[in-house]
Amino acid sequence: MSLQFQLIGYPIQHSLSPWIHERFLSKANLQGTYEINEIDPQHSFEEKIMEMKNNKELNGFNVTVPYKQKIIPYLDSLDKNAKTLGAVNTVLNKDGKWIGYNTDSTGYVRALETKYPELTKERKSKHVLILGAGGAARGIYCGLDFAGYVNIDIANRTTEKAWEIAELRSELTNTDILTLKEAENNLLKYDIIIQTTSVGMKPTTENTIIHLNSIKKDVIVSDIVYQPIKTKFLKEAENLGARIHYGHTMLLYQALYAFEIWTGLSVDINNMDEELQQVLE
Ligand code: ATR
Secondary structure: OOEEEEEEEOOOOOOOHHHHHHHHHHHOOOOEEEEEEEOOOOOOHHHHHHHHHHOOOOOEEEEOOOOOOOOHHHOOEEOHHHHHHOOOOEEEEEOOEEEEEOHHHHHHHHHHHHHOHHHHHOOOOOEEEEEOOOHHHHHHHHHHHHHOOOEEEEEOOOHHHHHHHHOOOOOOOEOOEEOHHHHHHOHHHOOEEEEOOOOOOOOOOOOOOOOOOOOOOOOEEEEOOOOOOOOHHHHHHHHOOOEEEOOHHHHHHHHHHHHHHHHOOOOOOOOHHHHHHHHHO
């Protein structure tokens, strides 16, 4: 039996997902394909989705920008994560029923905790700062909240957007909202600092969202930007003695969760981290 997976979104011709999933399939000794199904926003989304519904051989698909919300009315059910976030990036076709998941959020936390496993025992004591309040920040905030982190502050240029994210928090979680300047002046408070915006991404590689002047010893500084692999933000953090966490690992782990949902199997992705770095460089 050959498995069929797809990615929908626009534009997605340069997506790394086919590369990642084809490797997962081969590592798991499974026959299958992972194809790009680019849906031009000028064309009918509904028509494309109906074509996919009629394809009984399709085992699952990933959803990326701009369809993570738009896909929801076509799904039969949503997992808790996707429901809270109101965004879906993975769909499982289970006996003709489409189930929506969000693995961006859980994938980020799994990537971070795989790199720094001691965090799993320290979730309640760690003070986290998220920089940015877009879709990525929203996913990471909920992922951390679900995992059991209870002190998660958000700093954003537009603080109203950060407040909207904080409304998603569970009962135990405390969140302060800060301006970027306030965050910059209070960095010593944080054990984990996560940059979630596109600032510093090629071609704006000379930009950083804030200056990392005084930071805690042993702080973990994470940047979800992965082109370049090591952003200026991460370089500055490393020069100040911080432990760093690269953005491309989020890509791998959100894909791994999706693969596990679709196949019920996991694969060892240890050396894929370096392989992916080479593909990106
Ligand atoms: P995504 O869905 O990929 O996270 P997004 O929804 O466009 O992208 O969100 C981008 C985030 O980056 C926002 O928090 C945005 O700040 P605002 O909410 O104030 O718009 C932030 N951002 C983008 N460019 C920025 C810049 N030059 N300086 C500071 N923040 C920036």
